[in-house]
Amino acid sequence: MLSTFENAALEAGRKIIEIFRAGCAVSTKADATPVTLADHEAEIIILAHLSRDFPDIPVIAEESVAAGHVPDIAGRPFFLVDPLDGTREFVDKRKEFTVNIAYIENGVPLAGIVYAPALGVAFVGESGSAEKLHVGDDFTVDRREKIAVRDEPEHRLALASRCHNSPATDSFLKKHAISECTNIGSSLKFCLLAEGKADVYPRFTRTMEWDTAAGDAVLRAAGGTTLTLDGEPLGYGKPGDPDFVNPDFISWGSRKRALQRA
Structure with missing residues (x-):
């Protein structure tokens, strides 16, 4: 599953960076949050990957939900997708925006990827193992390293x-x-x-x-x-x-x- 997440996020990140560099108009949704072409284009890419590899798993995706498309997930595993988390950062030309994809089962997030394309890093986690991915300018993974939380220090x-x-x-x-x-x-x-x-x-x-x-x-x-x-x-x-x-x-x-x- 994580391989699909990686492929989807990296392709979506490539499109987001293309739009980030070129610039685009900003619209406001009904909930007063901003949305851009990058949000929509990235979501289309991610949904294509998920529907191809996991056609029976419903997807709750931010822009689809905003458009009124909410599949029935009652009692079922499902995916949660935010194609561009940090749209305000994206609009303000800060680099902290991310692509988010997660798999949910029985209310628990069991697998996920967070990819920051402008920073060249991604984070993945599944089954008690997490990694930081270093992503090159060609949007492929150059290096992987295991990560884990630290013991709580005296000065938090x-x-x-x-x-x-x-x-x-x-x-x-x-x-x-x-x-x-x-x-x-x-x-x-x-x-x-x-x-x-x-x-x-x-x-x-x-x-x-x-x-x-x-x-x-x-x-x-x-x-x-x-x-x-x-x-x-x-x-x-x-x-x-x-x-x-x-x-x-x-x-x-x-x-x-x-x-x-x-």
Whole structure:
């Protein structure tokens, strides 16, 4: 499955970078979020790969959902796709945008890829194993390295959303005596936890399931966890929720935290 994810993400990333360099118009969706040609073109590419290799698995993809195309996933495994996570970064010519693809079974993200084409890196995770991929200018993988979360250090580093910080986040950092906080866009926050470069990512503003599933899959494969505020693992494809909105959550890179569900 990850080979399909890689091929789809790399091809989508190539198209995104082509549009990134050429420039494109920006539109606003009904939920007031931005969307570009790159979002649509990347989603078309990803859906083609998934439908060819896994024709029986439904796909929940951001732009398709915005257009009213929502397949029935009740009681079924499914894919979650965000073809361009971090559209605001893309529009502002920052390089932190990503391509996200995840596989969900029984509400759990079991496999995923997060690819940052402008940074030349991707992160993949499946079955308790995670890797960082170094991607060349020709959009092929040059090198792979195993990654894992780190033991929680005395001075913890938190990650916060560049565009969606909140007073609740500031309160959490103070309460937990977080010594440092770095702002970064898109699902790369999960990946920094997964490769042991940070310790916690609290999110108390709105996110969608396709925003988080791929990064969460990578983090869990690397030994971390994502918990809701009641201490339960963040679930996907929640029954009775047609909007795919996540509750507030905290992602931890520490294995100790994952075991304690703290």
